[in-house]
Amino acid sequence: MRKNPPKKFKKTKHKVTQKALSPHALLDTLRYRQIFDCPMSYHQIWNYFISSKPVDMQNFKDTLDNLIKNKKILYKDGWYSIDKVDYEKVEIKRKHAEKLIAQAKDIVKYLRQIPWIEMVAVTGSVAAFNANEQSDIDILVVTKPKRLWLTRVFLASILKILGVYWNDKKPAETICPNILITTNNLTWDSNKQNLYTANEISLLYPIFFRHNCYFDFLKQNDWVGRHLPNFHIPDSKAQAAGGLQIVGKVIDIIELTTMKLQMLYMKNKKTTEVVSKNFAHFNTHDASIHILQKFGRN
Numbered sequence: 001m002r003k004n005p006p007k008k009f010k011k012t013k014h015k016v017t018q019k020a021l022s023p024h025a026l027l028d029t030l031r032y033r034q035i036f037d038c039p040m041s042y043h044q045i046w047n048y049f050i051s052s053k054p055v056d057m058q059n060f061k062d063t064l065d066n067l068i069k070n071k072k073i074l075y076k077d078g079w080y081s082i083d084k085v086d087y088e089k090v091e092i093k094r095k096h097a098e099k100l101i102a103q104a105k106d107i108v109k110y111l112r113q114i115p116w117i118e119m120v121a122v123t124g125s126v127a128a129f130n131a132n133e134q135s136d137i138d139i140l141v142v143t144k145p146k147r148l149w150l151t152r153v154f155l156a157s158i159l160k161i162l163g164v165y166w167n168d169k170k171p172a173e174t175i176c177p178n179i180l181i182t183t184n185n186l187t188w189d190s191n192k193q194n195l196y197t198a199n200e201i202s203l204l205y206p207i208f209f210r211h212n213c214y215f216d217f218l219k220q221n222d223w224v225g226r227h228l229p230n231f232h233i234p235d236s237k238a239q240a241a242g243g244l245q246i247v248g249k250v251i252d253i254i255e256l257t258t259m260k261l262q263m264l265y266m267k268n269k270k271t272t273e274v275v276s277k278n279f280a281h282f283n284t285h286d287a288s289i290h291i292l293q294k295f296g297r298n
Contacts, residue, residue, distance in 0.1 A: 021055055021056070021059040021060060021063040023063055023067055023072065025049065025055070026045070026049070026060075026064060026067060026073075027073070028050050028295075029045055029048060029050045030045065030073060030081060030082045031082055031295070032050060032195070032199070033048070034081060034082050034083060035291060035294055035295060036125075036128070036130055037085065037086075037089075037090075037130070038090070038128065038130050039079035039081040039085045039087070039090060040079065040080050040081070041078055041079060041080070042078070042080070045064070046060065047202070047228070047230055047231055047232065048202060048228055048231065049228065049229065050195065050227060050228065051228075052226065052229070054229040054230065055229070055230070064080070068080075090130075093130050093131055093132060094129045094130075096131045096132065096133065097125070097126050097127075097128075097129040097130065097131040097135075098129070100122075100135065100137050101126060101205060101207075103137070103164075103173065104122055104137050104139070104175065104207055105207055107159070107162065107164060108120050108207045108208050110158050110162065111141075111158060111159075111208075112208050114151055114158075116144045116147035116150065116151045117141060117142070117143055117151060117155075117208075118142045118143060118144060118183055118209060118211060118213040119140075119141070119206060119208065119209035119210070119214055119217065120139055120141055120206075120207045120208045120209070121139065121204045121205060121207060121209075121214070122137060122138065122139055122204070122205040122206075122207060123139065123140050123179070123200060123203070123204060124138040124200070126138065126205070127203045127205040128203050133172060134171065134172050135171075135172065135173075136166055136171040136172065136174045136175070136176045137173070137174065137175050137176065138178050138179075139175060139176065139179075139207075140178075140179040140181070140204065141155065141177050141179070141180045142180075142181055142182070142186070142217065143180060143181070143182050143183070144182065144183060145182045145183060145184045145278070146182075146252055147182070148180050148181070148182050148277065148278060148279075148280060149258045149262055149277075149280075150258050151180065152177070152180055152258075152262065152280065153258055155177050155180075156177070159175050159177070166178075176282075178281065178282040179280070179281050179282075180279070180280040181278065182279070183213065185278035185279055186216060186220035186221065187220045187221060187223075188201070188221050188223075192288075193223050193226075194227070194288065194292060195292065196287075196288040196291050197288065198223075198224040198226075198228055199227075201218070201221055201224055202224055202228055202231045204217075219233060263275060
């Protein structure tokens with residue numbers, strides 16, 4: 001019996017070729033960011049690539065180069081876009097966002113003294129380095145369980161004392177704590193797990209966090225990968241515990257009372273806000289529906 005098959009049946013090695021990448025996903029990625037008048041760097045296009053599955057790096061590069069060659073996208077000084085961009089304006093917005101982040105860091109030095117805060121992160125246009133002169137500083141605050149509403153009272157009080165609490169008449173450069181969430185409720189509501197929210201989460205700029213809270217938040221929201229498959233969750237680094245640890249039935253009762261009082265106060269003023277004992281999103285002007293409709297998804 002032959003140990004090897006006949007010569008004509010011998011196995012041959014075939015070069016495995018990756019399936020060509022459709023240019024539509026790359027164009028969609030740039031088109032989404034163009035809604036905000038933002039060009040993208042190569043690194044940004046890769047990290048925030050909009051697709052339902054991962055892409056091969058070489059195919060990504062080849063497709064991007066072909067789109068430039070065929071004049072489907074514009075390229076200038078390391079920036080990619082579909083339409084013409086005012087790069088001077090882009091740079092002004094970037095520098096203003098850096099200024100606002102520096103201001104947020106100064107304020108967070110006071111906020112981190114609240115013992116129940118586990119993370120403070122900048123969101124929105126400032127986190128995307130796309131802020132204008134009228135931009136406020138939106139922040140997401142993660143608290144310990146059963147401490148969200150008590151934290152909100154201290155948070156608002158400190159910001160008001162410092163004169164930087166958000167107000168609708170003069171919002172520029174104020175701090176708007178519009179999202180509060182507890183550590184036992186980090187996963188975003190399934191009804192809001194869309195492209196808009198995925199981008200907002202991926203752009204989070206953490207100013208302060210304890211106990212790996214930032215990394216836990218990203219891991220609990222790994223659904224972001226269904227929209228942005230190349231988004232990389234950074235490796236966690238141990239964070240030292242800080243602040244005073246306060247526990248006990250008395251504080252639980254105060255938290256419950258505080259929550260009921262605040263909800264009672266908001267009862268007749270509530271519009272698009274979403275509130276519960278573990279989550280508060282004061283999205284008075286929810287842009288997600290408008291952005292997704294403009295992009296072509298809802």
